[in-house]
Amino acid sequence: MSVNLQALDKLGLSAATKATTTTDTSKSSQMGQDMFLKLMMTQLEKQNPLKPQDSSEFLSQLAQFTMVTGIQELKNSFSSVASTMSEGQALQAASLVGKRVMVESNQGVLGATGGLSGALSLDANSSNVTVQVLNAGGATVRTLELGDRKQGNVPFTWDGMLDDGVTAANPGTYTLKAEAVVEGETVALAPHVAAPVQSVTLGGSQGIEVDLGVLGRHKLADILEVLN
Structure with missing residues (x-):
């Protein structure tokens, strides 16, 4: 999860941001969720009550962070689904050993x-x-x-x-x-x-493959029909 630090300048957080990076200039210009919320709360606590921060800027930055958070959560969900599908394909391929397939x-x-x-x-x-x-x-x-x-x-x-x-x-x-x-x-x-499928290879550079002996290795997607 990350938000560009440059976007916080408009919230008056540039000084706090620079303070966190002076000890290590090689750190990324991106920050995580915890740091973002901490700096946001610090800015709210220390702002001039006679000249408060423009609420529109605050809401804009908060909306940006929420969007980034949602995208990351969606990415994690897709990664989980992809992992489950990969495991399912592996089990499906393993069950083909000994069966005749058409390629x-x-x-x-x-x-x-x-x-x-x-x-x-x-x-x-x-x-x-x-x-x-x-x-x-x-x-x-x-x-x-x-x-x-x-x-x-x-x-x-x-x-x-x-x-x-x-x-x-x-x-x-x-x-x-x-x-x-x-x-x-x-x-x-x-x-x-x-x-006939003689063996199955998992995790290779070509993904899941079935070994058809003389006919060589074929991707799981190359199988046109399972005969028995």
Whole structure:
């Protein structure tokens, strides 16, 4: 809480103010609530009764101090709310460990016993929606033909089989390339991929983050959907 000392000059408190700072010239030119009230009372006690201080100046300074006090109290309240929200986010993030979440990524992991799932977000009705699965060498090993789709969320799943429908792909990390035809033009889409949360990092430089293994770390706000 602080009020600029220069504003007290008009109340006849400049002398008292200077007396408090002569022993330490490096002190701030701001004062706290207790000092302000003490100087205010001193000024009232010592003013000339035949020539009292202008009440308008007194009320103006008092209003200024009240406003500063209110702003500081409001700031403290917001700080308390922010701290509570941060703690709530931490608990929420910790509860995600072991669950599968959806984040935006052009990579997906094919497990030894399961497929790879994700979704696309279409801003408009589209035709010939496809998702290509590329191996580490950049070769397409599977093309998922999703056909005509309406605006909105479009889920997709790769069962791990190659284009021949017989051979199973090796487990590992694959790149996803999604496209759709919108009003006659082919546009690229950003895939959303599902992955399990392996751990949660709290208090880092990026805030709360979830570790999705091969897909890396993502902010809590990057999670688009919690699947299970």
